[in-house]
Amino acid sequence: MSEPAPTNEATQPAPEASNPVEGQEKGPSKNELKKRAKEAEKAKKAAERAAKEAEQAAARAAAEVDYAQQNYGKLPLNQSQERTGRPRAQISTFNGSKDGEEVLLRARVHTSRAQGNKMVFFSLRQRQHTVQALLVVNPESVSKQMAKWAAGIPLESIILVEGVVKRSPEEIKSATVKDAEVHINKIHLISEVEVRLPFNLEDADKAQDDEREVPTVAFDTRLNNRVLDLRTQTSQSIFTLQSAVTDLFRESLASKGFIEIHSPKLQAAATESGASVFKVDYFKGSAFLAQSPQLAKQMAIGADFERVYEIGPVFRAENSFTHRHLTEFTGLDLEMTIEEHYHEVVDVLDDMLLHIFNGLKSKFSADIEAVRRVYPSTEFTWLAKTLRLHWKDAIALLRENKVEVDDFEDFNTETEKLLGRLVKDKYNTDYYILDKFPTAIRPFYTMPSAEDPRYSNSYDFFMRGEEILSGAQRVHDAKKLEERMVEVGIDPKSMQAYLDGFKIGIAPHGGGGIGAFVNIPIDVLKEVPHIASYLHPKDILMLARASKTVRKILMQRSAIHMWRSAERNIELLPPCPPFRINEAQYAALMFTNECSRCGVSVMRGMDEYLGVRLCNACRKTSLVDCSNVSPEVQRYVPMSACKSTHLMFLHNINNPLFPVIKKGSVYALQEDVERVERGITQFSQCGSRSAYKRWKTVNKYEYNLWMKHVSSLLRYMVHAERCREDEIESRKQARRDEVVSRLQHHGWKLRDTYMISAQRNQAWRALVDVDKPLTDQAWERLYPKLHILLKRNRENWLVIGKDYRHCIRSMAESEFSNFVAGEQVYLLFPSYRELRAFHVFKDLLETDRPVDAMVAKFNKCKQLMNNAIAKWRANFERQLVLKVKSGRRKEKLDAFENGVELIEDTTSISTKLTDSSYQHVSAKNSVLLRADTIFRFKNSHWVAHYPTSFVHMADYLHKQLEDQAEGGSILVEHDELHSMFEYHEVGARVARALLAALGCPDAAYIEMNAPGMAYICGRCHYPLPHTWGMIIEHYVLEYNQWKSHSLQNSQCQGIVYNNVHCLQPSYGAKPLVRLMGSKEFNESKIRLCSPADVVECNHCVRLKLDYVFRGSRKYVALHLRDV
Incomplete structure (x- = not known):
């Protein structure tokens, strides 16, 4: 077939030609291409800008020459390349007297804090000693690069510091060296911390009564990182005190002729009983880890060593969870011969312990205070002559205080502590000796008493109710010793070597063993009997859930004292009731949000009357509506409205045994209802009225006892709620104080923190009044927000201050004006308006x-x-x-x-x-x-x-x-x-x-x-006294009157007006003026005539003079004659 001829369709695309062929990807649009081109252009410009900035930074770095680069950096690995012999300083020797002394020291970076980019604060630590160090940029030895590098040194890194000791102007509270600090000139890194620390040492060393919101390091975390944990100041001080105890122990006994021995720790037989020793495989046989060096000490006495002691490990297979029953500890034991009485040994032991007490107090008080800071306690006290208490006297003292104890049974831990408190109250001592223990509770080698074989020549030493030393006179007769072995169940053949030593003769002897005494500084001497006594019940609850082993220990009956000790740490918390729930359930009910039945977490609070916290599902299965319960049953079961809480208790506080219950919604626990119903049914069927009456009495007693517990519990809930609110407010106040302190450090005044505007005050409270601790990171975020508020508030305060000062000045102006107006002055003084025109006054006022x-x-x-x-x-x-x-x-x-x-x-x-x-x-x-x-x-x-x-x-x-x-x-x-x-x-x-x-x-x-009114006109007939101004006015008046009337009126009327007050001295024989003498002034008073005798001059009236003369007829006649 031939190819088809081309048509116009090839040159003229169809309408669908613009759409992509199915399955072919769509190309980017023009907008997308433009967008990509713009992004590429931006990326190119950003790259060019970054390259330019990098070039500029390199140029700046090249321009800034680090003149201190030889004074800091990381040292090469120490492979003992050289030994310079330069002495290294110890922080423990620093004080203010070393001011100006140059030092070289190796230390750890305990804390560090950069202050800007020119100053770094360090706390350097050597063992338990710390000192504050300061690195400040200066043109000689410290550059900015050096300060930046030093600020980045990780905590706990080891550094080599060279600097100068300076006396501190104020006490340094954060370091053990209070009056001195180190100014650093050189700092080099020896060993750098390469990982993140699992916890902060300061958090691990927090005091037990510290209420600050700081992290608490878990025990597992501390134990899993024991190397880091042992760096704390408390751990260092504890080990120091432990070492001091052994040194003082050796020192005391060495002065008394004792020698130290080292006994084997693998023994062929148990010293006391096989139940409390570790049995180990020993090649093809068996051996035991030494429970104590008792046998070895007695053998040494048999070898005529006379006085021996040993400090060594002790192993006990005791599955307990107290500080007194440890599987391994360091024991301090001694043995000595007796000349006459076993009290010779007691005297030596007493002197040794007193030597240790006094040595610790006098030489290691700083370490004791370091432990006390973490474990708060009262001061340990002892008498000059130690109290020695007979066993019978101790029994009597306990019974006096309503404690029932058997005459020949050993004391448990609680009884021993109670006895310690009673002795403290009665004798004011924490240290005493308890003598003459019952024979039945002492080891087989204890010598019975000659007076009463039921008691023995044994003794225990106590500190704060804790047994810290146990000893006795030993049985040194072989036959009697063998009898005692049989009595306690020990095969004499298993200890034949021990018995053979007594058959060849041994002197009377005695001794004692101090179990775990090296732990006394923290456990007993500082009144911290065990961890549980300072734990919260919730902590023990969490500890019980940590592992099956720990749970098994804590759930035993023997551990009940730990739960109760923890409960006593909570103020007003009533003890766990003796029925319905146990201590662990009580702790879970009070301090968790878990359902008491299924254990799921719930938001609902606990029901104090029923003693449960239930989820919605468990409420349906565990609660019964009391409307379906007979009144007879309701008398013996606790009931609740499910909504009743400690707040409802406040409304019914006068009668807390009856809660506020909403009608028609009363509930009870189904198990309680069933239990009571079973009891009623059982006793009603048996037909015994007396038994039924006893059952009702017992159940009513338990019901009333439970309701009393509920009353106490409700009071605790109210108290706990108030304490929680107070604690929240306390934390808020601490945050407010910290914010104000930091603001003042930045230059703000306290007045600036008082917000004027209500809106601004609301914003301030939202930022400051928060129940959160203020850390450095939180402050960095908070300060910019506060700065805006403070800046505006300061402007308002400035305006208010200006207005206030203007008001004060206005008030002062008014007071000054009134003062000037009312003040008696003798020279002319400017008016207030004239004063304000003066420049100096204007400047003061305006x-x-x-x-x-x-x-x-x-x-x-x-x-x-x-x-x-x-x-x-x-x-x-x-x-x-x-x-x-x-x-x-x-x-x-x-x-x-x-x-x-x-x-x-x-x-x-x-x-x-x-x-x-x-x-x-x-x-x-x-x-x-x-x-x-x-x-x-x-x-x-x-x-x-x-x-x-x-x-x-x-x-x-x-x-x-x-x-x-x-x-x-x-x-x-x-x-x-x-x-x-x-x-x-x-x-x-x-x-x-x-x-x-x-x-x-x-x-x-x-x-x-x-002179006042002492001038008399010499020309007048009437002797009237005048002042100086009045006498002048008198003459002026007479002159004006004569001048105005004598020339005009007197001549035309035929009357001559004589100028008798002419100023010419030659006119008439009378003087112008004379002074009245004091005698004349006092004795010759002017006698005023009565109004009936007064007449006036008619000529003066006719002449219309301004002044008409008036007087008696005598003076008027004289006036007419002369004038």
Whole structure:
């Protein structure tokens, strides 16, 4: 077939040609291609920018020369290449007396903290000793690169530090060296921590009563990382104390002639009984790990060693979980011969223990305090002469305190602790000796007492109710020893070698063994009897669930004291009731959220009345509606409304035995109902009324006992809820205090944290009032948010402070204004408005300053203020002087025209003033103080003197204006004041004439005004006393009256008005003025005539004089004659 001819379809695509063929991928769109191109362009630019930044960083790094690169870094591996011999310092020797001493030390990095990029704080540790170290950037030895490298050293790394010891200005609480620190110059890394630490040493060393929200390291974590755990200060101190105990033990016994022996630890037979020793395979036979070196010690006595002791390991196959029953520990044992009485051994043991106690207290008090910090306790006490208590006396002491004990049975742990507390209360000692134990409870080699074979010559030493040493006189007779072996079930043939030693003769002897005494510093001496006594019940519960072995131990009856000890650690928690539930169930009920039946986690709280916590499923199967239960059964079963809680208990607290129950919703446990129903049915069928009555009594007693427990439990729940709220508030307060402390470190003030705005305060509380600890990481996130709030709040506080200070200044202005208005002054003082115009006053009043700064500025400007006031007064006086000079020039001109003698221009005063007054008197203002410088108020004949009249007028005008101003305190301007006065020419002439008549022409006004009402007009018939101002006004008045009326009216009416008050001294025989003597003033009082005898001059009335003369007829007649 031939090919088909081409058609137009080949050149003209069909409409479907644009769609992809089925199964073929679709190509990218144009937008996609553009997007890819843009991304490629961005990537290219980013790469170019990164390359440029890297180049710049390399250039900066090359520019920054690390001048301290020889002072830090990692040291090469120590392969003992060289030995420089440089002494290494010990932190334990550091103190403030070594200030300035250069040191070289190797230590671990305990903690580190960078302060910016120029300062790093370290806490360096050697064993249990720590010191604060500081690395600060300086141009000589420490660079920024060095500080950055040092800040990155992992904790617990070993470093070599070279620096200088400096005395600390304040106590360093975070280190054992309190008064000194090390300033680092060189720091090198010896051994670096390469893995993440499983826990922080400070968390592992947390005190048991520490309530801070810090992590608690689990026991398993600590034991699995024991090497790290042993680095804690407490562990170091414990090992130090353990070593000290053995040293003091050796030291005491060596001084008494003892020698140390080392007995074999593999023995062919058990020393006491095969049940408590470890049996091991020994080649083709069997051997036992030594339970104690007892046999070896006695053999040494038989070998005439006389006095021996041993410090060695002891093995006991005792499956217990207490600190007194350990499978392996270090024992301290001794044995010695007896001369007469076994108390010789007791004396040696007592002296040895007292030596250890005193040695620990005097030489290792710092280590004891380190242990006490983690395990809080009271001080261990002992008597100068140790208390020795007979077994019978101990029994009597226990029975006195209602403790039932058998005469010949051993004490259990609880009884021993109780006896220790009773001895402490009665004898005030934690250390005592208990003597004469029953023979039946002591080992077979214990010598019975000669007085009563039921008791033995044995003894125990106790510390805080803990047995720490046990010993006795040994049986040294072979036959009696063999008898004792048979009595306790030991085959004498298995210990034949031991018996043979006694058959060849052995001296009477005795001794003792101190079991696990090296643990005393933490377990007994510091009053930490066992771990459980400081654990929470929940901790023991979790421990019981850790493994089957531990669970088996904790679920035994012998471990009940551990649960009860833990329960006593919880304040107000009632003890577990003796029925219904056991201690483990009680702990789970109180301190977990698990269902009491199926164990699932539930959100529902526990039902205090039923003593259970049930999930929804278990409620349906375990609860019974009490409406279906007979009233007889309800009397003996606890009932609850399921919603009743400790909060409902608060509403019914007066009768807690009956809960608040909602009607129609009362429930009881099905098992309780069935138990009571079975009992009722059983006893009703048996027909025994007495048995049924006893059953009802017992069940009612248990019911009442349970309800009393419920009452105590409800009280605890309320207390626990309040404690939880207090604890939350305490943690919030601690966080608030920490936030404020850190803010103050950043420069903020306490006032800045008090938010003004309600909205801002709400935001502040949301950030700060949180029940979470404030870590460094949390602070880094929190501070930027707080900074915004604090910055705005500080601005508001500044505005408020400014307004407050302005208010204070306004109040001060008002008080000052009132003070100035009411103060008695003798010199002119500026008005308040004039004061405010002064620059120095304006600056004080208008510039916003704190009060302290305001006071300081005021004190500094006192002299400037005095100068301003003096300048103002001088200006005022200058204007008055100009008025005086103008008036005197006019007087001179009038005198010249009338041909009268010219006035002498005198300005000085003759009056002697006080020294303090002369500071206000000058050549310029002395003319104002003269007695003949007279002013008058405008349009008035009243005379005025400077400064008295001006001050009085200013006060008067101020009072008038203040009364007119509504609530105002306005002072008249003194520029207005001097315009109210003018120079009084007539008054001045009168004053000069009077002064001349008195013989004191240059006297000051204050001198002439001083006599008061002592001036008598010499021209008047009526001897009326005047002051200096009044006598001048009198003459002026008479002169004006004569001048205005004598020329106009008297001649036309035929009456002559004589000028009897003419100032010419030659006019008449009478003087112008005279001074009244003191005698005349006191004895010759002016006798005023009665109103009926007073007459007036009719001529004065007809002449219409301003002043009409009035008086008795005698004086009126004289007036008519002379005037």
